[in-house]
Amino acid sequence: MCDFQKILESIKEKAEKTSEKGKVPTYIPELAKVDKNHFGIYLNMLEGNDYCVGDWDIKFSIQSISKVLSLAMAFNCLGANKILKRMDVEPSGNPFNYLSLLELEEGIPRNPFINSGAIVIADILISELKNPKEEFLQFVRDLANDQTIDFNYEVAASEAKTGYTNFAAANLLKSFNNLENDVDEVLDFYFHQCSIEMNCKQLSNAFYLFANKGKCLNNKTYLTSSQVKRINAIMLTCGFYDEAGEFAFEVGLPGKSGVGGGIVALLPGTFIITCWSPGLNPKGNSKLGMLALESFTTQSNLSIF
Amino acid sequence: MCDFQKILESIKEKAEKTSEKGKVPTYIPELAKVDKNHFGIYLNMLEGNDYCVGDWDIKFSIQSISKVLSLAMAFNCLGANKILKRMDVEPSGNPFNYLSLLELEEGIPRNPFINSGAIVIADILISELKNPKEEFLQFVRDLANDQTIDFNYEVAASEAKTGYTNFAAANLLKSFNNLENDVDEVLDFYFHQCSIEMNCKQLSNAFYLFANKGKCLNNKTYLTSSQVKRINAIMLTCGFYDEAGEFAFEVGLPGKSGVGGGIVALLPGTFIITCWSPGLNPKGNSKLGMLALESFTTQSNLSIF
Amino acid sequence: MCDFQKILESIKEKAEKTSEKGKVPTYIPELAKVDKNHFGIYLNMLEGNDYCVGDWDIKFSIQSISKVLSLAMAFNCLGANKILKRMDVEPSGNPFNYLSLLELEEGIPRNPFINSGAIVIADILISELKNPKEEFLQFVRDLANDQTIDFNYEVAASEAKTGYTNFAAANLLKSFNNLENDVDEVLDFYFHQCSIEMNCKQLSNAFYLFANKGKCLNNKTYLTSSQVKRINAIMLTCGFYDEAGEFAFEVGLPGKSGVGGGIVALLPGTFIITCWSPGLNPKGNSKLGMLALESFTTQSNLSIF
Amino acid sequence: MCDFQKILESIKEKAEKTSEKGKVPTYIPELAKVDKNHFGIYLNMLEGNDYCVGDWDIKFSIQSISKVLSLAMAFNCLGANKILKRMDVEPSGNPFNYLSLLELEEGIPRNPFINSGAIVIADILISELKNPKEEFLQFVRDLANDQTIDFNYEVAASEAKTGYTNFAAANLLKSFNNLENDVDEVLDFYFHQCSIEMNCKQLSNAFYLFANKGKCLNNKTYLTSSQVKRINAIMLTCGFYDEAGEFAFEVGLPGKSGVGGGIVALLPGTFIITCWSPGLNPKGNSKLGMLALESFTTQSNLSIF
Structure with missing residues (x-):
């Protein structure tokens, strides 16, 4: 059995010594203000123990990580079939903001985790829910079993x-008839969803159900095991x-990153781990976060492969 | 010397017999209402005579043909150099609404006659002019020497x-910092510009300067001969x-088409010809208009090549 | 515990009843001759038991499945680092024969499993080995612990x-200096590699090491557990x-398909399964093979996720 | 009336003073040896006078300029219709060696002047002619009225x-069934065609028919005036x-360049001009040649527009 605390400590130590910590994104002014020396990890073992180092308890903007939670809510509301009529599940092989592929493929996003796909998911939720922002926030709070989680309205604005x-x-989605609601309404919801703030612990808890066959920390089941898979x-x-591909190759875990510098990853049946380091690599993923998770799976010898 | 009137009559006769008249565009609801049996030609010889057949005196939406006039106004205001910093002059080889190329080339439109290029020209004019819509309309009226020309506000809306x-x-241009003014303001100007209505005679007159080294019907000079070239x-x-390429190959004249079904073309020093037939071919150009101009240059043996 | 034999039987029964069995590829004349009614599965449990149904003992052309074996041999010879200088490990998001991406990315194949990537692997092996064809065949025979495996020289020709x-x-790779050896020599090796014939049992055995941390059926270790991952x-x-993406989504196992109609997939530490059905779906993967594996993981509830 | 000799002298003088003369191409080793200080112009007026400066009588590799001559021979043999079934006449908007577009458009080259289009023309000529290389060379000699013109066999090799x-x-064309003959045979012809050497005078003479409605220097008619157009x-x-687009915009003449540093351009009914300067700009056209022709049309005020 690994000494997980020791592994986390060694990763943190190495991260602190690294001079090249990546760049905070400047295209979202509110995120540009974050100090890139923050570093935290929270590890949630399903058997019961938790481990943490550094700034695990400081909140950050979860940004694109919210796409997994909105997809989960859409699966929960509608099932997979209706969703798959409006998007694909193939890797895009392209940076997250490429419109070219969306145009070439006539308004069908490659997958729900590129921006255009997540915007369609937002559109789906707006059509399904009475008070989309409130209900989505409540869903996230319930998943994480923490009623203090909230939007950051400045970031959304x-x-x-x-x-x-x-x-x-x-607008391109709308031109291809793949958006039911108004562009402004959909993006308002989308920007709020992305602005949610959590710390590493809250995020790990919110992703508990993906490692636990759909059952949450609070024991409620939100997804079937087939949906979780x-x-x-x-x-x-x-x-x-x-x-x-690089993450699968080096780390070997399902996971999701956000431009706020967060990465959450998990081994079904075993653990959920969240790392936060605000500096990004050129591909838009947390630079130290990627290295931390690679180091964690190598040292612990735990991966899906 | 050709009998131009006879050529125009024979073209009109053949067009009327054609059963396949193309399709009116449905994506602009106001244009979808136009009767596609309209057909008119107006030929303006620089030596003085004019010739016309059919519905040459019915107004139609000039749409993209306005891009030539806004480019002319921008050249007139600013000269070519400042404009060429914000766009290229290469053919796109792609349909008129492709965003892919714009994204690939980082917000630099291929040329001023694709939509993104014309939107940048609109942005330039807004930055230059006090009352952009009014001043542009006046510019067009002056070129055509006709103060009755106007926007169609329903089409713009x-x-x-x-x-x-x-x-x-x-928005994509804006994301690449190639739009100075607000998206809504620029597009409001752009949609008004496209909504201008003229008949074949008015359009031929408005393009007189391009066949006459920059000098208008009313004898005023708006462009240098180098700008016209x-x-x-x-x-x-x-x-x-x-x-x-097909138009250059089959017709051999500089020209411009619009989704309202108009095409204007010209032989420098010799003539300007405008044809209107609302049905479009699959590439978005007037189906019978393309055939009419091909027939005209073949019968008259007049082209730039 | 599942009754695996019963699951396999039910899958076979359903496959036999399916009237739409896909299409055999016509672009490789020798493959076009294969009867598409063949159907076989071989399941190799690491704990010891094997299960099989249908035509599991008929040999077929492994085609692209060989790319996994040549990559394994290249890892074994050279380690990952040298290989990663000449190709990437990202999904291509495009059909298997797209040259566009290769040109756009200046001769660096997206991954070793698209044709251009596998051709670079072939080039690497030629540079490393004295008798590339013989040594590669011997490597495959050793992995499968079966010295009767051979090329099909007609298919290669x-x-x-x-x-x-x-x-x-x-040639495109060569133009970008990403091919050391002669085009003809590299492709001769590549075509032979693809022409190898195996039955479902032999293939499952050859892939044993990928489910067993790098150790073969015959107990020899060819790859480190990090390389296997x-x-x-x-x-x-x-x-x-x-x-x-679709396969990961529906099946949830690492695997590889070939246009000969074979698919092999595995759950690390648990099993290797090979299915053969020659008719392909429009994406070039075995139509019934994809359905069979989806059905197998759903019924057995075994996947990496 | 212009003093053409004076204009040419001034252009030559300016060119000689330019320190940035572009780069000779290194990917064709034989061309890399050429001294980039060469500079010559030959101007052929249809009314009878010729003008020349500099190295107008030194032979160089015509390379892609040969594509116009092979297209002319194909038009002469077959007419336009059969040719247009196998290629398009649209600008590519891409560098001359892009395969992406060819793949996207399923083996139909954009036009006969990109490499893939010229290779299809070569294939057409091989199917039509008994001794393709000999007959093509004879065709070029006859056009230029000069029996000393020849291939450079080292360059072809x-x-x-x-x-x-x-x-x-x-090979990509072949995979799309748009090549009738063997790849090696077609390229052997193509490489010989490109290797033809001429000086500026010979090239201007060879292009005489394109400015003269299809009738050559020696008074023989090879093309109809519609084909010439x-x-x-x-x-x-x-x-x-x-x-x-840039050349049309700045120069305003039909023309063709080659990586050997030659450019030939013409004004129908008026003149043919050939410039040679071996250094290329980043787009692969003669750097000083482009400037020379721009200067010539500006000073002479002669263009098609």
Whole structure:
């Protein structure tokens, strides 16, 4: 049996010594202000023990990690079939904001984890829910078993002002009749969803059900085991933009990253791990977070492969 | 010397007998209502005589033909150099609404006659002019020497409601910092510009300067002969979306088409010809208009080549 | 515990009743002759028991499945680092013969399982080995612990005559200086590698090491457990052309298909399964084979996720 | 009336003073040896006078300029219709060696002046002619009215050895059934065609028919005036790779360039001009040649627009 605490400590130590910590994204002004020296990890073992190091208890913007949670809510509401009529589940092989592929494939996003796919999921939820923002937030709070989780309204407003690429994507989707609701309404929901803030512990808890066959920390079941298998598969093949293959190759776990510097990954039946380090590599994933998870799976010898 | 009237009559007769008249565009609701049996030609010889057949005096939506006039106004205001910093003058080889190329080339439109290029020209004019819509309309009226020319406000409003692809393009330009003004403001100007209505005679007159070294019907000079040469070159290489090569090959004249079914073409020093037939071919150009101009240059043996 | 034999029988029964069995590929004349009513499965449990149904003992052309074995041999000879200088490990998101991406990415194949990537692996092995064809065949025989496995020389010759797309890819690689040896020599090796024939049992045995941390049926270790993890990751993300995401989503196992109609997949530590049915779906993967594996993982509830 | 000799002298003087003369291509080893200080112009007026400066009488490799001559021979043999079944006449908007577009458009080259299009023309001529190389050379000699013109066999052999991109293109065409003859045979013809050497005077003479409605220097008619119009149109829209729009915009003449540093251009009914300067700009066209022709049309005020 590994000494997980020791592994986490050694990863943190190495991270602190690294001078090249990546770059915080400047295209979302609110995120550009974050200090890139933050570093935290929270490890949640299903057998009961938890381990943590560094800034595991400081909240950050979960950004694209929210796409997994909105997909889970859409699966929960509608099942997979209706969703798959409006998007594919193939890796895109391209950076997260490429519109070219969306145009070439006539408005059918490659998967729910590129921006255009997540915008369609947002559209689906708006059509299904009475109070989309409130209900989605409640869903996330329930998954994480923590009623303090909230949107960051400044971040949401900041993205609404400068998120031109997302407006381009949403309008392109609309031109292909793959958006039922108004562009502004859908993006308002989408920007709020992305603005949710959590710390490493809350995120690990929120992802508990993906390692536990659909059953949450609070023992409630939100997804069938077949749905969980499918969401995990999409995380593995599409969770890291055009670095998904690299992550599968080096880390070997389903996971999801966000431009807020968070990465969450999991081994079904065994653990959920969340790492936060705000500096990004050129592909838009947390630079130290990627290295931390690679180091964790190598040292612990735990992966799906 | 040709009997031009006889040539025009024979073209009209043949067009009326054609059962396959193409399709009116449905994506702009106001244009979908036009009767596709309309057919008119107006030929303006620089030596003085004019010839016309059919519905040459019925107004139609000039749509993309307005891109030549806005480019002319931008050349007139700013000269070519400042404009060429924000776009290229190469044929796109792609349909008129492709965003892929714009994304691949980082927000630099291929040329001023694809939508994204014309949107940048609109942005340039807004930055230059105090009352962009009024001043542009006046410019067009002066070129055509006809103060009755006007916008069609319903058509402009119709495009503002459903022009999602243009909203996508403008937002993408904005994301690449190639749009100075607000997306909504730029597109409002752009949609008005496209909504201008003219008949075949008015359009031929408005294009008089391109066949006459920059000097208008009313004898005023708006462009240098070098500017005219350049605008004519762009019309030849980029005037017909991804059918530009075909038009150069079959017709051999600089020209420009619009989804309202109009086509205007010209032989420098000799003539301007405008044809209107609302049904479009699959590439978005007037089906009978293309055939009419091919027939005209073949019968008259007049082309630039 | 599942009754695996019963599951396999039920899958076979259903497959036999299916009228739509896909299409055998016509672009390799020798493969076009195969009867598409063949259907066989061989399941190899690591704890010791084997299960099989139908035509599990008839040999077929393994084609692209050989790419996993040549990659394993290259890892074994050279380690991962040298290989990764000449190719990437990202899913391509495109059909298996697309040259566009290779050109766009300047001769660096997306991964070792698209044709261009496998051609680079072939080039690497030629540079490393004295008698490449003989040594590779021996490597495969040793992995499968079966010295009767052989090339099909007619199939290799058939591909050499008509494999224009592969000649195009190899020449393109050469133009980007990503091929050390002669195009003809590399493709001769590649076509022989693809022509190897095995039955379902032999294939399952040859893939034993990928489920067993690098150790073969005959107890010899060819790969480190880290190398095995990486090859399994590439199988999961890139093993099924542009249907890789779909396979991960529906089946949830690392695997590899070939146009000969074979599919092999595995659950590390638990089993290897090979299915053969010659008719292909439009993406080039065995139509009934995909359904069979989906059915197997659903019924057995065994997947990596 | 211009003093053409004076204009040419001034252009030569300016060219000689330019320190940035571009780069000779290194991918064809024989061409890499040429001294980039050569500079020559030959101007052929249809009314009778000729003008020349510099190295107008030194032979150089015409390379892609030969594509116009092979297209002319194909038009002469077969007419336009059969040719247009196997290729398009649209600008490619891409560099001259892009295979992506060819693959996307399923083996139909964009136009006869990109490599893949010229390879199809070579294939057409091989199918039509008994002794393709001899007959093509004779055709070129007759056009130029000069029986001393010849292939450079070293250059042809040099390209056959290293022309991997052309082998890739030809094999891709073959895979799409758009090549009737063997890849090696077609490329052997193609490489010889490109290796023809002429000086500026010979090239201007060979292009005489394109300015003279299809009638040669020696008074023989090889093309109809409609065929000439069409070939001139393709030169204007496609003659300069992805700089065709720029050339039309700045120069305003149909023309064709080659990587040997030659450019020939013409004004129908008026003149043919050939410039040679071996250094290329980043787009693969003669750097000083482009500037020379721009300067010539600006000073002489002669263009098609």
